[in-house]
Amino acid sequence: MNIVSTPKRVICLGIRPMYEDSKARTYEYFVQPKPLFCRLPVTQSFVDKVTELRCWLVEKDLKSLSFLWRDIVWFYGVTERFHFGIESIVHVSATELFITGKYNFEAESLYRSVSLPISELIEEQVLKSVDTTAFELPCSKALITEIDAKYQSYLRTLDMQEKLEQVRDDLISLADSSVQLMSVENQLYIDSLQLEVAALDRLTSEQELSLENLCARLLYQSLQIALGDWVYFDINRHRKPVQLVAESVSYHEGVIYINGANITQKGEIGKRQESISFGILNNESDG
Numbered sequence: 001m002n003i004v005s006t007p008k009r010v011i012c013l014g015i016r017p018m019y020e021d022s023k024a025r026t027y028e029y030f031v032q033p034k035p036l037f038c039r040l041p042v043t044q045s046f047v048d049k050v051t052e053l054r055c056w057l058v059e060k061d062l063k064s065l066s067f068l069w070r071d072i073v074w075f076y077g078v079t080e081r082f083h084f085g086i087e088s089i090v091h092v093s094a095t096e097l098f099i100t101g102k103y104n105f106e107a108e109s110l111y112r113s114v115s116l117p118i119s120e121l122i123e124e125q126v127l128k129s130v131d132t133t134a135f136e137l138p139c140s141k142a143l144i145t146e147i148d149a150k151y152q153s154y155l156r157t158l159d160m161q162e163k164l165e166q167v168r169d170d171l172i173s174l175a176d177s178s179v180q181l182m183s184v185e186n187q188l189y190i191d192s193l194q195l196e197v198a199a200l201d202r203l204t205s206e207q208e209l210s211l212e213n214l215c216a217r218l219l220y221q222s223l224q225i226a227l228g229d230w231v232y233f234d235i236n237r238h239r240k241p242v243q244l245v246a247e248s249v250s251y252h253e254g255v256i257y258i259n260g261a262n263i264t265q266k267g268e269i270g271k272r273q274e275s276i277s278f279g280i281l282n283n284e285s286d287g
Helices: 027-031 044-060 132-136 138-177 184-223
Strands: 010-017 037-041 065-068 073-075 086-092 096-103 111-113 127-129 230-233 242-245 248-252 255-263 269-279
Touching: 010 096, 037 096, 044 065, 044 086, 044 184, 132 138, 132 184, 138 184, 138 248, 184 248, 184 255, 230 255, 230 269, 242 269
Parallel strands: 127 230
Antiparallel strands: 010 037, 010 111, 037 073, 065 086, 086 096, 096 111, 230 242, 242 255, 248 255, 255 269
């Protein structure tokens, strides 16, 4: 079921089972009707709670946080609601949320809603401006130093991975072109290289994620901008200002990149991808 929002700011989210395997489920699980959708009243207190958790995500470098919310109503038909307890837990990430629910006689959540972009909760989005002078503050400079140090470490790991991949590929190519069968020792050596390359690949992925999290923390700490926010950047009077939804953030060679869908002149999310970039080591803006 698609997300449906009414003018009264009540949002209905489709529900699906979390597990295909129904083994070890209780008798009550089979005899009770299954949820079809849930109704989420978007109150100011709910929006404030989600906003608070988003701040914690950035400050504590977490991927998601959850909280119990009792105002959510579950339905197993268009006009058929559950009058007995289904416990509702809201799971919040940087850009979206979803709801899980369980019967009060179950030990774990069994049903999950479709994901809801957090931007859907806010009736009037406010464009947040990028002021690069904020990165001159001591607390920002300390975080920038940490970001660049991690980036240099990431480059060294990536370089080592690429060199090992080249050695591995050369050995495999040599073995393929040889008329003699590969020795056991050579095969074992290639296998060990494969394991090292795989380990380095996992490490670079972890380092990339760590860099993204640090960049997101820098944006929030310095500019109060979180992923999902609408961002405005006026580079200079000779170029058109950039407006976008902050969907991702990255770092490369001293420059922060904020990427996301453009905001149209009508104040709507467009289909074109835009990017904002600005230097943080020497505070030079690129656009």
